[in-house]
Amino acid sequence: xxxxxxPVSAHLKSVSRRRSLTTKQAFATLLAGLTLSxxxxxxxxxxxxxxxxxxxxxQTWQMIKLVEATAAEAAFQLNPxxxxxxxxxxxxxxxxxxxxxxxxxxxxxxxxxxAEQITNPLYQHLFGDILHYQQTLEYRLQSGxxxxxxxxxxxxxxxxxxxxxxxxxxxxxxxxxxxxxxGIVLIMVWVFAFLITGPLLRVYxxxxxxxxxxxxxxxxxxxxxxxxxxxxxxxxxxxxxxxxFQTGLDQRDHLHTLSSVDGxxxxxxxxxxxxxxxxxxxxxxxxQLPVALIFMDIDFFKPFNxxxxxxxxxxxxxxxxxxxxxxxxRPDDLVARYGGEEFVCILPATDLQGAYKLACRxxxxxxxxxxxxxxxxxxxxxxxxxxxxxxxxxxxxxxxIDCCFWLMSVSIWLRNLDATASSDNIRKLKRLHQHKIKNRxxxx
Numbered sequence: 001x002x003x004x005x006x007p008v009s010a011h012l013k014s015v016s017r018r019r020s021l022t023t024k025q026a027f028a029t030l031l032a033g034l035t036l037s038x039x040x041x042x043x044x045x046x047x048x049x050x051x052x053x054x055x056x057x058x059q060t061w062q063m064i065k066l067v068e069a070t071a072a073e074a075a076f077q078l079n080p081x082x083x084x085x086x087x088x089x090x091x092x093x094x095x096x097x098x099x100x101x102x103x104x105x106x107x108x109x110x111x112x113x114x115a116e117q118i119t120n121p122l123y124q125h126l127f128g129d130i131l132h133y134q135q136t137l138e139y140r141l142q143s144g145x146x147x148x149x150x151x152x153x154x155x156x157x158x159x160x161x162x163x164x165x166x167x168x169x170x171x172x173x174x175x176x177x178x179x180x181x182x183g184i185v186l187i188m189v190w191v192f193a194f195l196i197t198g199p200l201l202r203v204y205x206x207x208x209x210x211x212x213x214x215x216x217x218x219x220x221x222x223x224x225x226x227x228x229x230x231x232x233x234x235x236x237x238x239x240x241x242x243x244x245f246q247t248g249l250d251q252r253d254h255l256h257t258l259s260s261v262d263g264x265x266x267x268x269x270x271x272x273x274x275x276x277x278x279x280x281x282x283x284x285x286x287x288q289l290p291v292a293l294i295f296m297d298i299d300f301f302k303p304f305n306x307x308x309x310x311x312x313x314x315x316x317x318x319x320x321x322x323x324x325x326x327x328x329x330r331p332d333d334l335v336a337r338y339g340g341e342e343f344v345c346i347l348p349a350t351d352l353q354g355a356y357k358l359a360c361r362x363x364x365x366x367x368x369x370x371x372x373x374x375x376x377x378x379x380x381x382x383x384x385x386x387x388x389x390x391x392x393x394x395x396x397x398x399x400x401i402d403c404c405f406w407l408m409s410v411s412i413w414l415r416n417l418d419a420t421a422s423s424d425n426i427r428k429l430k431r432l433h434q435h436k437i438k439n440r441x442x443x444x
Contacts, residue, residue, distance in 0.1 A: 022197045026189045033188075037181035041174045048169055049126055056095070056162065057130055063090060064135050064155065072137035075103050075151030083110040090155065095165075097131075097158040103151045116159050123163035131157045199223045199231050203238070216246025262337040264314055265321035273336035273344060280334075280348045285393035292347040292355035292390040296324075296362065299383045301341035303375035316371055316382060317341065323365040328358065352390035359386045 067086050074082035083101045090099045091112040098113035133155045138147025202221040210218045220239050226232045260272035268276065277293075284291045298304075298320065305313035317337075324335045324343060334346040345362075347355050363384055371382040 021200060022189075022193060025192050025197055026185070029188050029192070030185050033181040033185045034178075037174075037177045041177040044173050044177065045170050048173060049166065052162075052166060052169065053127070053130055056127070056157065060095075060133055060155065060157065064133060064153065068135060068137065068153070071101055071153050072139045072150055075101065075109065075137050076139040076148075078103060078109070080109055086110075087112050095157050095161050096155065097161075098154075098156040100154045101151065102154070104149055106152075109151070113156070115156050120159070120163055123159050123166075126166065127157070127159055127162045131159055131162075133157075195225060196231070199226050203231075203235060207238075210242065213249070214246065215242040215249070218242055262321075265317055265337050267321050267325070267343070268334055268336035270336065270339060273334070273338065273346070276334050276336075277346055280346055281393045284348055287349075288392070289349045290351055290390050290392050292350040292352065292388070294345040294347065294355055294359050294362065295338070295387040295389075296343040296345070297385045298341035299378055299385055300373065300376040304373050304382070307375050319369055319371065320366060320382070320384075323369055324362060327362050327365045350390065352388065355388045355390055359388050362386065 067090060070082065071086045073079075074086055087099045087101055087110045090096060096113065097116050098111070100111040101109045103109055135153045135155075136149055137151040137153055139150045140147050199221070202223070206219050206221045218239075221235060223232055223235060260269060260275075261267070262269040280291055298316075301313070301316075304316065308316075321335075321337065321343070324345070328335050328345055330347075332348050336344050336346075338344045345358070347358065350358075363386060366382060366384050369382060373380065373382045376383065
C-alpha cells in the first residue's frame with residue numbers, strides 16, 4: 001500500500017498579508033510616489049521662492065512709487081504731519097518692519113517700527129538681499145524742471161513675516177503634491193491589482209488546489225484581460241506542464257498496473273503479493289498485530305486443463321478468481337494469484353480463527369460455482385485445497401515470511417471431499433500437498 005501523497009496546497013503555504021505581492025507592490029509604488037513627490041515638491045518650492053521674491057520686490061517698489069510724490073512734497077515743505085501720514089500708510093502692511101522718511105540734511109522727519117534681529121539662517125538666505133529699500137526723493141516745481149533732491153525714503157521688510165508666508169506656502173505645495181501622489185498610487189495599485197496582481201493570485205490559488213494524482217485536470221484560471229500577454233503565456237505554459245505530468249502519471253499507473261496485476265484473472269500478481277506482504281508484515285510488527293494468510297490450490301487442475309482444454313482452464317481460473325474477490329471484501333485484504341492454479345490471501349490484523357472462517361466461506365463460494373471436473377480424484381466439481389496460517393511478525397525477509405506461512409499452513413488444511421472419499425485417500429492427498437509445499441521452498 002502506497003502512502004497517500006500530500007496535496008499541492010500543503011507545500012504552497014498561505015502568504016501573510018504583510019508579505020503578499022499586493023502589499024509589496026503597493027509599498028513600492030508608494031515609496032516611488034513619495035520620492036517623486038518630494039522631488040517635484042522641492043522643484044515647485046524653489047520655483048515658488050523665486051516667484052515670491054519677485055512678487056515681494058514688485059509690490060514693495062509699487063508701494064514706494066505710490067507715495068514717492070507725497071513723501072517728496074512732505075520733505076520739501078518740511079511738513080511733519082504730511083510725513084506722518086505717508087509713513088503711517090506704508091507701515092500698515094504686514095510685511096513692513098520699519099519705514100523712515102528723512103530730509104535732504106539726513107534728519108529724520110518721521111519713523112515707524114524697528115529693524116528685526118536676524119535669527120533664522122534659512123529666512124536670511126532666502127530673503128536677506130531683498131529686505132532693504134531706499135528711494136531718493138526729488139521735488140519738481142514744474143513738470144519740465146529737473147528734480148531737486150529733498151530727502152530719502154527708507155523701507156525695511158519684516159523677515160519673520162516673509163519666512164512664515166514662505167513656510168505656509170511650502171506646506172501647501174507639499175500637501176497638494178502628497179495628495180496627488182496618493183491619488184496616483186491608488187490608481188496604480190488598482191491598475192496593477194486588476195491587470196497583474198489579481199491574475200497572479202488567481203493562478204496561485206488554482207495551483208494550490210491542484211490534485212497531485214490528477215494535475216492535468218486543474219482548474220485553469222481564465223484571464224479575460226490578459227489575452228496574449230506574459231501572464232497568458234505563463235498560464236498556457238503551466239497548463240502544458242501539468243498535462244505533461246498527467247501523461248507521465250497515466251503512463252506510470254498503466255505500467256504499475258501491468259506489473260502488479262495478473263492479466264488473466266485481474267487479481268494481484270506474485271510481484272504485488274510479495275511487496276504487499278512485506279509492507280503488511282512491517283506494519284503489523286510496528287503495531288503488534290497478527291497477520292494471517294490463506295493459501296489455495298485448485299485440486300487436480302492439470303487434468304482439467306489437459307482434458308477440457310486451455311480455454312476452459314482459463315475460464316475456470318477467471319471464475320474462481322471472481323468468486324474469491326466477491327468473498328474477500330475487507331479493503332485491507334489482498335487476494336493474489338500466486339502462480340498457475342495457486343492463490344493466496346493476505347489478512348492483516350486477523351487471528352487464526354478469523355482466517356479459518358474466511359477459508360470456509362471461500363471453499364463454499366467455489367463449491368457454489370458448481371464447475372464440473374470429471375477428472376478430479378476428490379470431487380466431481382472444481383474444489384480447493386486451502387492452508388491457513390497466522391503469526392505475530394518478527395524480523396524476517398519477504399522470502400522467509402512467505403516460506404514460513406506456507407509451512408505453517410500445512411497444520412490447518414481443508415479439502416472439499418465427496419462423501420464417498422475414503423480416509424486413506426484424504427491422508428494420501430494431504431501428504432502429497434505437504435510434500436509439494438516443502439519441495440517448493442527447500443532451496444529458499
